[in-house]
Amino acid sequence: MALRAVSKRFGATQVLDGIELGIAPGELIVLLGRSGCGKSTLLRIVAGLSEPTSGRVEIGGRDVTGLEPRERDLAMVFQSYALYPHLDVASNIAFPLMIRGVAASERRARVEEVARLLGLEALLDRRPAALSGGQRQRVAIGRALVRRPPLYLFDEPLSNLDAGLRSRMRAELRALHARLGATMLYVTHDQTEAMTLADRIVVLEAGRVQQVAPPEEIYRAPANRFVAEFVGQPPINLIEGEVRGGRFVARAHAAPPLCALPGVPDGACVLGVRPEHVRVEPDDGAGALRAEVTLAEPIGDRTHLHLDLGGLALRATVGGRDAFRYREGDRVALGIDGAVCHRFDPRTGQRVS
Ligand SMILES: Nc1ncnc2c1ncn2[C@@H]1O[C@H](COP(=O)(O)OP(=O)(O)OP(=O)(O)O)[C@@H](O)[C@H]1O
Ligand SMILES: [Mg+2]
Numbered sequence: 001m002a003l004r005a006v007s008k009r010f011g012a013t014q015v016l017d018g019i020e021l022g023i024a025p026g027e028l029i030v031l032l033g034r035s036g037c038g039k040s041t042l043l044r045i046v047a048g049l050s051e052p053t054s055g056r057v058e059i060g061g062r063d064v065t066g067l068e069p070r071e072r073d074l075a076m077v078f079q080s081y082a083l084y085p086h087l088d089v090a091s092n093i094a095f096p097l098m099i100r101g102v103a104a105s106e107r108r109a110r111v112e113e114v115a116r117l118l119g120l121e122a123l124l125d126r127r128p129a130a131l132s133g134g135q136r137q138r139v140a141i142g143r144a145l146v147r148r149p150p151l152y153l154f155d156e157p158l159s160n161l162d163a164g165l166r167s168r169m170r171a172e173l174r175a176l177h178a179r180l181g182a183t184m185l186y187v188t189h190d191q192t193e194a195m196t197l198a199d200r201i202v203v204l205e206a207g208r209v210q211q212v213a214p215p216e217e218i219y220r221a222p223a224n225r226f227v228a229e230f231v232g233q234p235p236i237n238l239i240e241g242e243v244r245g246g247r248f249v250a251r252a253h254a255a256p257p258l259c260a261l262p263g264v265p266d267g268a269c270v271l272g273v274r275p276e277h278v279r280v281e282p283d284d285g286a287g288a289l290r291a292e293v294t295l296a297e298p299i300g301d302r303t304h305l306h307l308d309l310g311g312l313a314l315r316a317t318v319g320g321r322d323a324f325r326y327r328e329g330d331r332v333a334l335g336i337d338g339a340v341c342h343r344f345d346p347r348t349g350q351r352v353s
Helices: 039-047 089-098 104-118 133-145 163-180 191-197 215-220 225-230
Strands: 002-010 013-022 028-032 054-059 074-077 151-155 183-188 200-205 208-213 237-244 247-250 267-273 278-282 289-298 302-309 312-319 331-336 342-344
Touching: 002 039, 013 039, 013 208, 028 039, 028 191, 039 054, 039 074, 039 151, 039 183, 074 133, 089 104, 089 133, 104 133, 104 163, 133 151, 133 163, 163 191, 183 191, 191 215, 200 215, 200 225, 208 215, 208 225, 225 237, 225 267, 225 342, 237 312, 247 267, 278 302, 278 312, 302 331
Parallel strands: 028 183, 028 200, 074 151, 151 183
Antiparallel strands: 002 013, 002 054, 200 208, 237 247, 237 267, 267 342, 278 331, 289 302, 289 331, 302 312
16 A cells, blocks of 8 residues: 555644655554554554545555545554454454355354454453453454455554563564465554564654664665654763764763764764663772662663763663663763764754765
8 A cells, every 4th residue: 555645634734744755565554653643643544544735645556546445445443443342252353254245154153263363252242331441442352353455544543452461462463464464564662662563664754754674674774864863761861962074072060082983974963872882880089980870770680770861861772681770870881883873963953874
């Protein structure tokens, strides 16, 4: 399927601005962006529930922009999924088959298959009112999965599930995608979900596509400051400064150069340093970069450190044997390898390669 220059305005508000996106058959595309950036709006336009102000939607090579939702062969799981309150779980899941006149025996077989997949076998006789939020969400997913259209749209389908169930469902969805070979367009604001599920991630911000790339590339070669800061936990350090004589010097801060950038021409620059790329060692008094730990947040296998380097705040992550090594108030020596840092243009925010 494809989106061609899709824009959407609500009154004076431009919610989507010239979205271009081509999705190959069988691809699992995750649309990632923060709350309010236009994800649901875009999905509703693909589904035919909302009309674009301009632009076209193509599914299976044909222009479907003017078509009704039921004329587009797709299934959608909504962010606010509405189940039929008077129908039990089995009938809720079977509903799309019922309105298409699928025979009762086949309906039963498909519902059972989907129920097994989603762990709903014991709940098939219940009404939605007697289900937890997470169970209802799984019924809504089941209702979409029970048909076999070539295109599935998911709008944050796992947001009501607890962490354990969410990670299991992620794996299930991934496996299901491999088995069905269907095209999936999946919306989330959760970067972990995006990284683990996607063939390619589309990062959306302010109604514009910021980058389209496989997860690894989004992380290792972010197209701009926004993508760099949005993906990665804890977030990347973005440091304003300049390159001078092949070294990066942070602005408004008295410390020595942070790292070597051999061959990089002089000029203003924003340096991006992932927390895991800040090397932390006990301070032996000899290093050039000496900092103080202002906060240590152990999370088990790793600890997130907040550091003060002569007035410059930095985040670092230490793990392995060092996971519980440092505490607030410790003095440490830092090392930053310029070769793994990102550089961004301070004016445009675009990555400089
Ligand atoms: N019918 C509408 N009329 C006016 N503004 C709308 C309408 N629908 C959405 N918006 C606005 O468009 C913007 C994008 O909304 P949308 O629901 O697409 O965001 P989202 O990315 O799905 O956010 P979330 O992650 O919170 O679900 C928001 O600012 C929202 O207020
Ligand atoms: Mg939404």
